Amino acid sequence: MINLKNLNIILTGATGVIGNSILDKLTSAGSNVLATGTNEQKLKIIKDKYKDLNVLKFDVTNHDKIEKFVEDCNKIFLGKIDVLINNAGITQDNLSIRMKDEEWKKVIDINLTSTFLITKNVIKKMLKSKNGKIINVTSIVGHTGNIGQANYSASKAGIIAMSKSLALEYGKKNITVNCVSPGFIVSDMTAKISDEHTNLMKSRISLNKFGSPEDVANSIAFLSSNLSNYITGETIHVNGGMYFS
Numbered sequence: 001m002i003n004l005k006n007l008n009i010i011l012t013g014a015t016g017v018i019g020n021s022i023l024d025k026l027t028s029a030g031s032n033v034l035a036t037g038t039n040e041q042k043l044k045i046i047k048d049k050y051k052d053l054n055v056l057k058f059d060v061t062n063h064d065k066i067e068k069f070v071e072d073c074n075k076i077f078l079g080k081i082d083v084l085i086n087n088a089g090i091t092q093d094n095l096s097i098r099m100k101d102e103e104w105k106k107v108i109d110i111n112l113t114s115t116f117l118i119t120k121n122v123i124k125k126m127l128k129s130k131n132g133k134i135i136n137v138t139s140i141v142g143h144t145g146n147i148g149q150a151n152y153s154a155s156k157a158g159i160i161a162m163s164k165s166l167a168l169e170y171g172k173k174n175i176t177v178n179c180v181s182p183g184f185i186v187s188d189m190t191a192k193i194s195d196e197h198t199n200l201m202k203s204r205i206s207l208n209k210f211g212s213p214e215d216v217a218n219s220i221a222f223l224s225s226n227l228s229n230y231i232t233g234e235t236i237h238v239n240g241g242m243y244f245s
């Protein structure tokens with residue numbers, strides 16, 4: 001078991017399928033997590049489940065409030081933010097010629113611009129302690145592209161390139177920036193797919209099975225820990241061999 005004792009970790013998208021699993025992994029490894037999301041009811045459920053969990057409702061589309069949001073997180077953690085996990089994300093799929101401007105903008109806005117703005121403000125705090133780890137959740141389609149996901153794949157590819165730039169900018173200050181790139185992860189969505197399509201998808205995965213949210217959470221726990229101290233600008237693929245870089 002990885003030891004994350006006393007680490008202060010901000011987690012966005014904590015109420016989602018993967019977010020729940022990350023939360024479970026990080027809290028059981030002893031860290032203090034500040035869980036954020038947009039759904040009040042779901043935030044209450046996780047607040048009740050995990051003793052002493054800090055939760056903060058925040059919609060990352062409120063760009064002009066991100067500085068204040070990070071300030072609030074910093075206060076909760078008494079000025080010591082060790083890890084930021086940018087996990088919040090959405091899809092709004094459509095074939096490109098039918099994709100509305102709003103569908104393009106919304107996905108880029110939430111997945112890429114908000115990730116940049118939160119990260120930028122958190123790095124300003126981390127610079128004071130010359131210590132910190134940023135972990136950005138991207139996607140296999142940010143490497144491969146996908147039909148109907150020009151907006152989503154562009155946002156996720158943008159996260160990877162942005163992370164490399166930030167890794168170069170802040171390595172000297174002992175701040176690492178890495179990505180975790182999930183492939184096909186079991187979720188409510190995958191449960192609805194027909195057996196035929198499920199088998200087709202599996203045949204494209206070297207390990208011949210879908211990943212679990214815990215598979216993603218495991219690499220995030222690793223990157224949050226001091227075991228990853230000498231890794232920056234990197235992407236860990238969690239896709240069972242569906243794609244190699």
Ligand SMILES: NC(=O)c1ccc[n+]([C@@H]2O[C@H](COP(=O)([O-])OP(=O)(O)OC[C@H]3O[C@@H](n4cnc5c(N)ncnc54)[C@H](O)[C@@H]3O)[C@@H](O)[C@H]2O)c1
Binds near residue numbers: 012014018039140
């Ligand atoms: N599920 C998969 O197969 C898969 C594969 C590759 C990458 N990912 C990525 O993993 C991450 C988590 O995905 P998931 O499957 O758990 O999705 P999910 O839909 O279950 O959860 C998404 C989370 O993002 C939060 N969120 C959405 N819009 C927000 C906003 N405007 N402000 C703040 N929070 C907002 C939601 O509240 C929720 O907590 C995403 O970044 C997603 O792109 C998922």
